[in-house]
Amino acid sequence: MEQVGIQKKLSFERAFKIAVQGIRIRLGRSMVTVSGVVLGIAFLMSNLTGQLIKQSVTAERELRQTVSLMQAMINSEVGDLAGKHLAVATFGQLTPPEKALLASLTGKCQLGGDAKGAALLLILGDAPQAPAALDQLTAGMTQPVVLDSVSNRQFTGPPPATVRRELFFGARLEQEATELQIKTRQAQFRTRWIVIVSLLVTVIGVSNALLMSVTERFREIGTMKCLGALSSFIRQLFLIESSLIGLAGSIIGALLGAILAIVAYGFTYQFTVVLSALPYGWLAVATVSSIVTGSILSVLAAVYPARFASRMVPASALRSTV
């Protein structure tokens, strides 16, 4: 006759129900833990959103500056645009400023692929090699003047003496661009560190809050063990609790962080500018990744407290002074 059996594990559903019940009843206590996650994730999310806003707003501003620079170049070559005919040749992909330039030119003057009778030929696109000769491209122009967007673009055939080739961007501009890139990289590095530190603080905060709730529940855990709970059940209980707390806190934190960042940058720039410049696809990616990060970190923070709780001896429930 079998005298002692093996205690079966409780279903996940059951453990989940008990964990949810615990959170609901201890709502005040749970809220403290949740707020720790909320703060950390709100910080992360506001940083991410801020970065997205700053990037897109400056990118748009740069684009506008570049376009106006290009327009100024064209103006200095042909004067008033009205009634003029500009020829356009494209090699490779159009860059965003080029697209914006073309859009701004349409309607103001005649644009066309044929150089015949054109006052100016614009050579656009990012391809370093153009499979055509400059004199062919400028055939039919009375005064062959070319404005090129790529300084070292190669053309077939020998460089024609009659064609004047000017560049949209000088060397100075390129240098400025690289300096700006270094600065943004440094700023990104700084914010990354701040985010990592804040997330560490969140993990420790949540871990501490859960440890507190373990010590508060010494007797409850001991009692459950006396009633036949396995260590794995106790562990499961705390991990479920922390993942729920993490999920709730992360969702609230992500929303809060995004709203805070939008409001803050709305005052710095303008709300309409911020809202129109915001890349919503990336914002969604940032939100989802913040929520996932928060939930995972909360579960990680619960690993130690859960182990601690599950290893408790049931006898501690018998001691009346805990």
Place this chain on the structure above:
Amino acid sequence: MNANLDQLFQAEGAAKTGGYVIRAVDVRKVYRMGDSETHALRGATLDVKRGEYLSIMGPSGSGKSTFFNMIGGLDKPTAGKVYIDQVDIAQLDPYELAWLRCRKIGYVFQSFNLIQVMSCLENVTLPMAFAGVSDEDARDKALDILERVGLRDRALHKPGEMSGGQQQRVAIARSLANSPDILLADEPTGNLDLKTGEEIIQLFSQLRQELGVTIISATHDLKMLKASDRIVWIEDGQITRVNTPDELHIETAEVH
């Protein structure tokens, strides 16, 4: 038919163990804290008969709680053997120990230790859930047991909404959930006033008669001592005396 079989098995078990449901043989327990050693138990031997009502007495620090934990399967001895229903608990792995605690032993605590976030009904069904009883069966049985302790109508109340005596009765109902052989009670009347304490003692006596459970309780309550079959005295980690209440001439009076 099943009931008969159970009785047969019980009778068989009783024959094998000579009617002893718990045997403690020269149990020793040493607690180590850094370099210092504390000898909480220095060789305690005790046999508990099936269906017996046993009280354990002893001053605090005597090793009473340690001994209590040993025979309750809550702690393992450093040396010596503890048999619960013939099984040496030192040989059990955590899963088997949990099984044993879940089905063989019911625990009643001085401070009730009900799970505050659960209703009375949920508190009573919890051990059955651990034992793998289906929700419906657990609910029916829990209501039956709550009926037995006179609290069926309070089944959906939370422990915080009830008096100490009622909470202790819920705790007793919970301890009976998986029909244990042994009821282990640690100063069950310690936090109750005299009258409610007496009600609990009566409930214990009634349960022993109706269900035949073995009751072991650590207590200082004279009325509880008077109701028990034997009183075990523990002093300085050893069992010094075993008395029947008659030998002690306990005088208690009604308080109105």
